[in-house]
Amino acid sequence: MAGGGLAVAVAGGVEFEAKITPIVIISCIMAATGGLMFGYDVGVSGGVTSMPDFLKKFFPVVYRKTKEDLDSNYCKYDNQGLQLFTSSLYLAGLTATFFASYTTRRLGRKLTMLIAGIFFIIGVAFNAGAQDLAMLIVGRILLGCGVGFANQAVPVFLSEIAPTRIRGGLNILFQLNVTIGILFANLVNYGTAKIEGGWGWRLSLGLAGVPALLLTVGALLVVDTPNSLIERGKLEEGKAVLKKIRGTDNVEPEYLELVEASRIAKEVKHPFRNLLLSKNRPQLIIAVALQFFQQFTGINAIMFYAPVLFSTLGFKNDASLYSAVITGAVNVLSTVVSIYSVDKVGRRFLLLQAGVQMFFAQLVIAIVLGIKVTDNSNGLHSGFAILVVIMICTFVSAFAWSWGPLGWLIPSETFPLETRSAGQSVTVCINLFFTFVIAQAFLSMLCHFKFGIFLFFSGWVLIMSFFVWFFVPETKNIPIEEMTERVWKQHWLWKRYMVDDDEYVEDDLAKKNGFGN
Numbered sequence: 001m002a003g004g005g006l007a008v009a010v011a012g013g014v015e016f017e018a019k020i021t022p023i024v025i026i027s028c029i030m031a032a033t034g035g036l037m038f039g040y041d042v043g044v045s046g047g048v049t050s051m052p053d054f055l056k057k058f059f060p061v062v063y064r065k066t067k068e069d070l071d072s073n074y075c076k077y078d079n080q081g082l083q084l085f086t087s088s089l090y091l092a093g094l095t096a097t098f099f100a101s102y103t104t105r106r107l108g109r110k111l112t113m114l115i116a117g118i119f120f121i122i123g124v125a126f127n128a129g130a131q132d133l134a135m136l137i138v139g140r141i142l143l144g145c146g147v148g149f150a151n152q153a154v155p156v157f158l159s160e161i162a163p164t165r166i167r168g169g170l171n172i173l174f175q176l177n178v179t180i181g182i183l184f185a186n187l188v189n190y191g192t193a194k195i196e197g198g199w200g201w202r203l204s205l206g207l208a209g210v211p212a213l214l215l216t217v218g219a220l221l222v223v224d225t226p227n228s229l230i231e232r233g234k235l236e237e238g239k240a241v242l243k244k245i246r247g248t249d250n251v252e253p254e255y256l257e258l259v260e261a262s263r264i265a266k267e268v269k270h271p272f273r274n275l276l277l278s279k280n281r282p283q284l285i286i287a288v289a290l291q292f293f294q295q296f297t298g299i300n301a302i303m304f305y306a307p308v309l310f311s312t313l314g315f316k317n318d319a320s321l322y323s324a325v326i327t328g329a330v331n332v333l334s335t336v337v338s339i340y341s342v343d344k345v346g347r348r349f350l351l352l353q354a355g356v357q358m359f360f361a362q363l364v365i366a367i368v369l370g371i372k373v374t375d376n377s378n379g380l381h382s383g384f385a386i387l388v389v390i391m392i393c394t395f396v397s398a399f400a401w402s403w404g405p406l407g408w409l410i411p412s413e414t415f416p417l418e419t420r421s422a423g424q425s426v427t428v429c430i431n432l433f434f435t436f437v438i439a440q441a442f443l444s445m446l447c448h449f450k451f452g453i454f455l456f457f458s459g460w461v462l463i464m465s466f467f468v469w470f471f472v473p474e475t476k477n478i479p480i481e482e483m484t485e486r487v488w489k490q491h492w493l494w495k496r497y498m499v500d501d502d503e504y505v506e507d508d509l510a511k512k513n514g515f516g517n
């Protein structure tokens with residue numbers, strides 16, 4: 001996920017003296033646990049909800065439907081409670097983001113990560129020990145709070161502690177860890193589903209405790225970032241930490257820049273209102289649109305519900321779970337492709353190429369399902385089943401080298417300093433909101449739209465590709481502080497918003513008085 005806050009403020013132009021010290025390496029491990037934790041939560045719910053023992057205990061109605069074959073194939077899992085088990089996490093996460101933005105600033109990154117770790121641990125305990133649906137949902141809500149705090153603080157922490165030259169890479173590394181977390185959850189589900197005695201799902205949910213514990217211990221061990229210490233007035237401590245993490249005493253230039261960045265950031269009295277100013281509008285529109293579109297590719301229909309989806313198509317339980325492992329692995333590998341190609345071929349190429357690939361993959365899936373899965377059929381024959389899995393992998397791979405990482409990277413590199421923190425909070429919130437919508441609605445949509453659900457998503461892929469074509473400028477290899485001149489002022493539409501300071505103050509005043517657009 002993206003970096004934010006003061007961190008990226010000093011990225012770009014100047015390169016300061018910095019070694020890759022042990023502290024920086026520990027930070028990378030932190031990134032791994034924060035990302036893994038999020039990914040694990042994304043990936044674990046689908047497998048668990050396809051386990052008969054889990055359904056028997058918490059959702060007997062759904063369990064009966066899967067056994068009795070009374071309903072249409074597509075509607076077996078259509079249940080609001082079951083969807084709430086997945087979606088409640090994202091609703092809690094988006095609420096927590098507002099508090100996390102405050103604690104990240106006022107209490108520091110370290111303490112905010114500790115809060116996240118504690119939420120995670122309690123949430124995992126509730127989930128693994130759940131006796132009834134209420135405990136299960138409370139557990140997911142607590143995990144969601146953890147996600148809200150972690151997803152705000154960890155990327156900020158990382159981008160502040162890393163030397164400039166590895167900052168961009170770390171940004172995608174966080175996303176890579178999310179995908180590894182998803183894959184890890186898929187693998188665990190595949191193993192625990194075989195456990196006799198009906199407690200496999202407890203192990204699946206309980207193993208989230210491993211990254212949770214690592215994050216908590218990590219948060220206790222690391223120092224807070226120099227940016228955060230300086231921002232909170234602890235100047236000497238900030239300088240001492242800077243020397244420690246950079247592995248040199250020669251930190252004066254970077255230190256002065258951090259102090260200056262902190263002064264400028266403090267001058268901005270209304271960062272959220274600032275976001276609405278004319279010159280910030282293109283970035284805001286693009287950030288919001290990217291989050292909406294990222295979720296409307298339909299990716300989380302696969303990430304959350306792949307095992308359920310495969311079992312809807314008539315796969316046996318085992319086959320559903322290992323097919324999910326395959327799509328999870330494709331997701332990880334394709335994210336690596338992105339790390340290597342994003343600064344070479346550029347953001348626009350990846351997004352547009354992936355648009356074509358996702359569109360055709362979804363079209364083929366819709367056609368196969370439309371022809372082959374009738375309401376009460378026993379699912380797909382193996383040849384078609386393999387074709388569907390291949391097409392889902394084709395879709396997932398395109399997503400993973402484009403919309404997955406770029407949905408986060410582009411907002412993080414386009415917001416100017418004064419609005420970066422606020423922009424980051426808005427980005428995370430909008431993303432979690434639409435993630436919630438998909439989690440809560442997908443199984444019902446599958447029931448009503450049937451194979452048409454894939455046409456629905458492919459329609460959105462077409463729309464978002466046009467959006468990219470016309471409205472998303474290329475930001476490859478452009479230093480952050482040169483974005484306005486080299487990107488926005490050159491764009492056929494967005495240049496109209498790049499008015500001078502005076503003008504947008506007037507624009508602002510005009511609006512206050514009820515004039516203006």
Ligand code: BGC
Nearest residue numbers: 042179300303331404405435
């Ligand atoms: C998205 C998640 C998604 C994941 C899949 C992320 O970029 O924000 O919603 O589950 O990619 O790898």
